[in-house]
Structure formats: structure tokens, C-alpha cells
Amino acid sequence: MKLTDLNIQVRQRSAWEAIDLGFALVQQHWKALMPPYFLLLLLIALCVWLILPEAYLPIAGLVVWWLKPLFDRLLLYMLSRQLFNETPHAADAFSALPQLIWQTGLFSALTYRRLSLSRSYILPIWQLEGLRGKPLKERKAVMYLQGHSHALWLTMGCIHLEFIVVLSLYALILMFDPTGATWEHIKNLFRGDVDIDSQYWRMLLDFTFYLLAILVIEPFYVAAGFMLYINRRTQLEAWDIELAFRNLGERLTQLAKTGASTLPSLVLLLVFASSYFSSTPAFAQYTESEHEFLAEERLPPEQAATTIKAVMALDEFNNLTKVKTWVAKDKQETERSNHKLSEGVIQLIASLLKSLLWIAAVVAVILALVYRQKILSYLAPFRKQTKPITAPEILFGLDIRPESLPADIAGTARQLWQAGQAREALSLLYRGALVILTHEEQLAIHTGHTEGDILKLAKPSTEVERYHYLRTLTKLWQTIAYAHRSPAPQEIEPLLAGWNQFQAPRLAAQTAEGQA
Template identity: 30%
Template sequence: MRLDQVQVELRPRSPWEAMELGIALVRRHARAIWLPWTAITLPLFVVLNALAWTLDLVPLAALAMWWLKPVFDRVPLYVLSRAVFGQAPAVRETLAAQRRWGWRPMAAYLTWRRLGPARALYLPVDLLEGGAGGGARRQVIGGSARGMAILLTLACANFEAVLVFGMYASVVLFVPVEFLSESARALWTLAFEAPPRWAQLAGNALVWVASSAIEPFYVGAGFGMYLNRRTQIEGWDIELAFRRLRTRIAGLSTALLVGAMLCLPMPPAAAADDPPRKAATPAPPTLPRVFGEVEDARPFKAATEAAYRDPLLSPERKVTRWVSRDPRKPRQDSEVPVWLQRVGDAIAALGEYGLWFLFGGLALLLAWTRKTWWPWMRDLTAAPAPAPTALRLEPHADAEPLPADPAAVARALWSAGRRRRALALLYRASVAAMAARIDAVLVPGATEAECLRAARGMADADDRDAFAQVVRVWQYAAYAERLPDDAGFDALASRLAARFAWGTPA
């Protein structure tokens, strides 16, 4: 590993920043990742689905592709590990490396570690470090980042689910609004209740597309957290700083050495006839000559002790803390076997995260059964107060008989100021006349749209147009509170009376 060739800035980051770094690396080397990814996964997808088609077990092909994700994760991990410390490998180089690189840890990742929630963080440890240290190394690299790795797994799984259901739901976008309920019911039956084999194959293809879009980002985010943990533990940023410092001063070392040699004094030449020097006698101490002899040292000692007792020179404080009367004895090493400790850790993890899965299951159950309990909850709330309106609303019974001349009665109601009642009478009379003319029976509470569809059975185009006009005027009055003027109402009543023969003897 050549740290001097690193292509990113190595510094301690938060887990979110580390994940963003890995995702940015995946975006930068997208072509070098997705081309070999497609070249490996697509043929295998075709082979598995063809085999499952012949055995009539098409859903198992999607399960097999999902189970083999750790094998496919070697592709983006290989590209990123080379691109960070040098040049990104070519597509052929990546494909050739998959034959021999990273197969040793796959036996574990396809069996008991397959459902590990922190796979993105631990996979670089086993593939890039050769599995050195085993579980202890994974424990060190995981550390405080294990929780974020689990959260990353949940987030990417949700992203894949959103993509799959979003592609299913995109089919509904091409369905007209009036046929939406029937089409949604048919899509549910086709995709989930009784899907044919071609629909199952299409579902497998959607799952493969979603997995291919999200999985490289998942591996890249885990690789970013792995680099961050190595930087925090091994001090890669400090090592790089020292290497840059060494590079800067390497060019000046020769000049500094030459300058130091020139500044050294030259040793004097020894004379050949100089007599040998006598041994130097030690000089007498000069302290007594400067300060004199101390006759009494007691005042000096007293002054020294007083200085040490000064609180500014030797500050002291009293600390009171509670101590257990019976201190606990040091815990002895447990004699429980290692495999039993692993089982206990697994049960503890299940108890820790099982509550969250239970909470999620309860939330899904409540959402699934909302049609059962939501009306009951809605009835408990108080009815909202009606909004004030400028129109005078009057209750009327739909079952009251229609008059012989609805147009004349409607004009009388209009003149009396009961305009909404007049329009309602014209609408009811028109619906009854239309149903009698086409010899049809409308269901109670039929909507305006259903009445318009039934009116298509009238042979005369003018009759259909007159009926559509009264429906439109009634909708404006009922829903938008827009009433016609006197002239418009009189013209509408006259047209309806002429089209439906109101007021004429039978």
C-alpha cells in the first residue's frame, strides 16, 4: 500500500462524511465499475432465470441473485481499492482479476456471514487485508462505525425496495384516471396474487436493475468508512504529513550539511617541540568569595519552609468522594466456551434489534389494516363545523315525486329565491327523463360522471348535449357555488322542457 500515491485527502472524518467519500469515488469511476458488473451479473442472471423457467421456480432465481451479492461486491471493491492508491483498472483487468481475487472469504460470506448487517464495512477487511487477524481485526475496524454500517445496510435495502415498487407503480401512470381502480387491482393480481411466469421473470429483472443501481454505492460507502477507520487508528494523515515534510527538506539537506562543515573551526596545528602540559589543578570555589560564609542556616531553612507553605506556590485542595464500603472483587475470567459466548452475543443482538423489527412490523400491520380501524377512529372525532356560504342551503328529499312540468316549478322556485333548489329539480328531472328514454335503471346515489356515461345511450345528439349542459350547470352550483344568471337559467329550463317534452300532455 503506497500512501504517497493516494488520490484522496486522508483525514479523520465523521461516518457520514466517510460514506459520502465512498459514494463520490463510485460516481467518479462509474464506467470502470458498472461495465464489469454488468458483464458478470447479466449472463449469470440469464442462466439462472432460464434454469428456473424450465423448473417452474422463477422466484428462486431472484433469491439466488440476492444471495450471491457478496460475490458481485468484489467488482466495485477491486476497482475502488486500486483507484484510491493509483490508476483505476481497466475493464479487462477487473474481469481477469475476478477469477482469482477475493474468493477465500466468500465461503463465510455466503454462509453464516451472509445476513451480517455490517457486510459493507467488514468485506474490505477480509478481501484487502487477506483475513489477517480474523475476528479481532474486524472488531477493531468496526469499533464505533458498526452502528453506522448497519444503518447503511437498512438504508440501501429501503432504496432498492423503493426502486422496485416505483417501477411497478410506473405502469399505473399510463392508465387513464377513470380506469385507475380496475387497473391497479389487475396489476396487484398479476404481480402478487397469481403471477404468470413471464410476470415473475419481469419482477426478477426489476429486482436485478434495482440491485445493480444501489449495490455499488453500498460497497463504496462501506469502503469509505473502512478508509476512515484505518486513518483514525493508524494515523495515515500524520504519516503523510511527515512524508511531505521529508520531501520538502530533502533538497536542502546537502546544502545544510556543507554549510555546517564550513562553519566548524579548524583545529590548530600542534607544534612538534612544545613541552608536555602539566595536569590542570582544580580551581578553588568562588561562591564563598561572592556570598561569604554562612554562619547560621536556620533563618534560610525557615524562609524556605514558609515559601513552600505559601498557597500560591503549592496550592492544595481537599476532595471528598464516596467510596463503597465493600469494594467489588475483580472479575475472574469466565470459563464459558467460546461458542457459547458467540451464541449469547447473537441472542443479545437479536434482543437489541428485535424490538425495532417488531415496531416496524406493527407499523406495517397498522398500515395494512387501516381500512378496518381508521373509520372507527374518524367517528370518534367531532364533526367539523360547516363553512359559511353565501347560498341558502335547504334539505330536500330525493324520493319526493317529480312534478308534471319541472320547468315551470323550477322557474317558480327561482323567482322565490330558492335557486339551488330550482337547479336541483332540473337536474333530477333531467336524470329521470334520460333514464326513461334509454330504458335504464340507475343505481341509487349515481354520480354525475355515471349519469353522463349512461346518457351516451340516447340516440339524439341534441338530447345528449342538453343533458350534458344541465349536469355542468348543476356541478358548478353544487361544488363551486357558481349560479347562472336569470337569462341563463330561463334558457336552460326552456331547452330542457323542449328536449324532454315537459308540460305537454302524454
């Protein structure tokens, strides 16, 4: 572990800020954190759900809750490595699992320490420092001196956050469930009468919701506890000062060009009275035994009938439950409210509306046939409409209409060049190139563009060789147009010779047109 590799800002924080830093840490790394954690949670949840006998399924959530310290260890493994810029793979986390199970005090965490309210704050001591026995006790005492109450409140806060997730999921279902079955289920949950057979799926729903809550909140809880721990260590050992002093020392050493000093290992010598928190779990299972009664001899029919009547009159068989559901409005009621209009008028209006609807339908069909082409064109795949580019006629004083150019540009330019009119020759070549760019290649050039702009615009759509040609041509043209410097013959010769090459796509297009 090297402090300089830490990828969190080490500074003095209040404990609350440290908790928030933990939340930010999960926000930052959730993509790497979630896959192994999700897999482990899913596997364990599946095992619990399949192994538990059906009568005990309502406590499946409790079992997963009890196993939280195991998930915590996996999460801390991932988080502690991410803190030093390592990015462990999900596979690494799973291969570290045996070590996490056997060497991090998981047994005590799952038994007599399970109800500890500062679980995530103390976990790094067990798992990362690996302290046991007396050193562990002393370290815990030091850690608890400050930050213990924040760790407790963190746990309380996260319990609330879990409840919020579960309740919100229920409420979401309630909102979208008009049958009222969910509401009945929730009421039953509080009344405690859970019917195992019919409510299998509902229990699965409970279980899933609780798993989702754990899935979302637990990483934040572990990270926040971890950051509280880091914050306390920073306080105790002045990590922020160590980092600053290391930088300072490095700078001074660079200055003096002297050898680096050796770094003694960290020593912590704070020993205080120990006071730590643990409690034993206490939860008992309540089961109800059922007996079946059988009458020893048959009763005569009349007596049996009265007995049956008496039994049927009992509350158990007359259990009325109120269920709120959506039902269609009473038909009679609507008729009663319309009683002022006579039957005939209603019939008239109805038939009128009916015929109107039919007429409208027929008209719609006719219109659809008439305008079928317009409608079909809407169905055609949407094409991005681009403004038709109107090629400018004059660019920086050059006439670039195609009809202003001679048919054989290269030949004319050569003649001009040989006649000593270098400026005219280059101008002709450059205008020719601009005409190709604006008319054949539909480059979006407008009058405001400069030579350099055009070169930039042409770059993405032009092949490398043609682009080089255009660049040389532009450079020579700029030299002669603005600096009044004539190019050397060996500079202009490749341009004249390469013109047909440059023009090639245009010629190819023309020949293709001719063949068609």
C-alpha cells in the first residue's frame, strides 16, 4: 500500500463528509463493483430460496440479511483495490472468496457480532489490516474514540434507505395494480396470516424487493464505512501531511540532488481503554402445531345437519373481507340518469351518429385512395433533408462558373505557362479544381470561405493523393496571388502533369453517364 497511489483526495474531512465520499466512490466505480456482487447475491439468494422448506420461505429475506457480512467482504475487497487504482475483475473477486471467508473473521461476524451497528466501519480492520487478539482490540478502541457515533448513524441511515427502496417498490406496484391484491397482501403481512400455498409468488415478490434493496444500498453502506475508516486513519496518522511532506521532500531532494532518505514503517502507538460493541443474536422461531379431530362414530343425519349448520354459522366461515376493485359502472344507473330523453330520440341520435361514422369511414377510405402516393411517401424511410448547395459563382475574385473554363484545362494552362503567364496558368488550374469541388463533389463551399477553409473542408472527402495535389496547388496559387512570387518550373510541372489524375473521378463519372 502506497499513499501516493490513493485515488481519493486525502484531506481533513468531517465524518459526514467522509460518508458522502463513500457514496461518491460507489457512484464512480459502480460498473466494476456490481457484477461480482450481483452474482454472489443472486447465487446465495437462489440457494436460500431453493433450500428453505416452503413453510419457512417468509424468512428467506431474513436469512439473506443475516448473510450480509459475507457480501460486505466482497464489496470491500473490490473497493479497497479500486482505491489504489487497481481494477479487479469479477473473477479475481471470486477467487479471493475462500480467503475472504476463512481469514476475515467471518464466523464471528455471522454469529455474535452480527448485530453490531458499526459493522462497515470496523470491517477494514478485520479484512485489510488482518489484526487479531489484543492489537485488534486496541485498534478498535482507538477507532471508536471518534467516528463511532457516525458509524452507528450511518447504519441507522442505511437501514432507512433500504426501507425506502422496499416501500417505494411496493407503492409503485400498488399504483399500477387496480385489482387491490397487493394491498391485501401488505395488510396480510402486518396481520401475520400468510397462506403458504396461494402466496408463494407474493412471497417471492417480497424476497425480490428486499434483495433489490440490499443490492442497491449495501455497496454504499460498505463504501461509506470504509471511507469513515480511512478518514479516521487520516486523522490519526496525518496522511494528508504525509503526502504533502513527501512531495516537499521529493522537490527538495531534486533540488539538492542528494540521495533519498529511507522511510521507516508506520508505527501507531495509541493505546486506550477498550470499549467495543457486540451483542448476541436473539431470534426464535414460532411454529404452530395442528391437530386433526375425527369423530369416533357417525351422527344421525338430522343431528349432523344441525351441527353442520352451527359450524357453518361460525365466524371462520362467514369471513367478510372488503376488497376495493375497479368495476364497470352500473348500467341501470346510466339509464336512470338519461330518463328525460325518450327512447325514440335516443334511437334517432344513435342511428344518426352511426350513419355519420359510416360516412366518415367511407370518406376516409376514398381520401386515402386519392392521396395514396402522399401517404405512402410518409411511410418511406425518413431521409435527412439537406439544403441544396448552390455553388457560388465567384470565390475571392475568381470566376468559377464551369462555363467560364476551357474544355482542356491542363492543355490551356500549359500553353499559358509556356507563354510566360504563370499567374493565369495557376489561376486556371485552381479555378478548375474549385469547379470540381463545388459542382462534382458537392462540397458545401460558400463565398465566405478562404483557400485554407476549402482545403480543410475538402480533406475528409478527398483521397490522400488528390488532397496532396490540391494542397500543393493551393499553396502555389497563394504564393503567386498574394506574394507575387512565380513558382519554379519543377514545381508547376507535376501539377500540369497530374491534372488529369486529379480530374479522374469527374471523367469517370462522365464516361459512366455516356455509357448509360
